[in-house]
Amino acid sequence: MSNHSFMKQPVSDWMRGTGPDSDIVISSRIRIARNLHGIPFPLLATNQQSAESLTRLTAVAESTDFADLGHFYVMKLVELNATERQVLVEKHLISPNLANESRNGGLLLKDDESISIMLNEEDHLRIQCLYPGLQIREAWEAASQLDDVFEAKVDYAFDEKRGYLTSCPTNVGTGIRASVMMHLPALVLTQQINRILQAVAQVGLAVRGLYGEGSEAIGNLFQISNQITLGQSEEEIIDNLYGVVKQIIEHEKAAREQLRQENITRLTDRVCRSYGILKHAAIMETKEAAQRLSDIRLGADLGLLKDVSPTMLNELMVMTQPGFLQHIYNKQMNAEERDIYRARLIRETLVRKLSAPRQSDKSKKLQE
């Protein structure tokens, strides 16, 4: 069993279900990309050069200025096994690219998992802050503060004209990607979603389904992020995203109200039917799990279900992913087995809600 704390605690900070507008906005994320001056970008760096950038950046994390910002775990990707890497991806703490393709990849992870810093991903340094609810500005402030600490100790690749220089031309300039994860079941049910997403795309923001391929959004989860990084300031980028997200929230709220007024019985039936299935099913595929969890999340937000908490749902969203399932039950599984254990985990979690305290229950299970 793993000794890393991120394997023992299933709940990252972003999954707590708190923060402004947390009935619709699950999390807010800021990622900024930076590179070291004088060392080729990770894709073209030799092993020796990428080891050098890893050493230099890790040294910053071990300095006293850094210690003021909280407690960080320092990890090399090669020291993590496949399951550990997959769990980090499923918790949205690192990218699949860092997990599978990096050379001399590193991770600096804050103990509450609100900040993860990727080393030698596509860029030398990627600072990511992931907060629950709509806290995009707060996430930017935290990321910018960390950026200042690194900048004081290492020379960044920066050009007056082009800004922060990045491996991919889509990130150059501010190097910022701000994104917000939203749960929009009512807009999907009332078939307004496409119209709204088209409008969002027209103001320079990108929308994608969180899980699922292409534009399909399994579990009604959508990620909305900025596309432009050059020629707009960080504040403009964040204000633009914030403004659009606020409007989508209003539309989703109106659609929820519309659903409630038009046919409360049908809505209640949908929510409770999914709740019943999740509580009793013996086999549960990923896609069905995501859809039914979305239903009960909507039910909980509308007060139709009393026993379900947002934290529990966020936890389930992550824990029912393949890597986490295999980790919790400590065994390798094929797809069929995963569907069985997924059903079991959901049943156990939904029943567990009545037995307090949850934290001790969980640690007991993880120690098995």
Place this chain on the structure above:
Amino acid sequence: MMCQHCGQKPATLHFTKIINGEKTESHICEGCAREKGEFNADPAHEFSIHNLLSGLLDFDLSNGTGNLKNGVYGFKATPEAMRCDNCGLTFSQFSKMGRFGCDECYKSFGSRLDPLLKRVHGNIIHVGKIPKRNGIVLQRKRELDDLREKLQESIRMEQFEEAAQLRDHIRMLEKELTGGAEAQ
């Protein structure tokens, strides 16, 4: 919705064809799409941001400097032959990968990048955060070089008092440069 072709799997690919104003829609699964050859679902051919970028760059090349394919170049330094001296990446390699090799590439390819950046971002000039230390460091490095030269000079002239002062000044600046934020 199930696949119209095999009726067994959910349709994940949706096509709308409009030929002479006549619209036909088809909804098929990935397996059938591959068999029919309507869509290449091979991961190696997956459409990525980097394919898209290199597409944009090809467009720039073929429009910008005449017919490159036939080797008729309008300029001596053709974009394809452009190379970053620092990491060795050529412009044509960049246009295939869609990614730069090092920070010097941005200088090496210079204004050649303007059309691409314009298309991606609508802008070519950075506004926003700048490193606090950026300007200062360069200035300090230049200052240090000057002082070191002066130090050598004063030693040669046997002006040891001045040399000692210079040495202390250099040490202080060196400390500031490596010390980071506190030293500002």
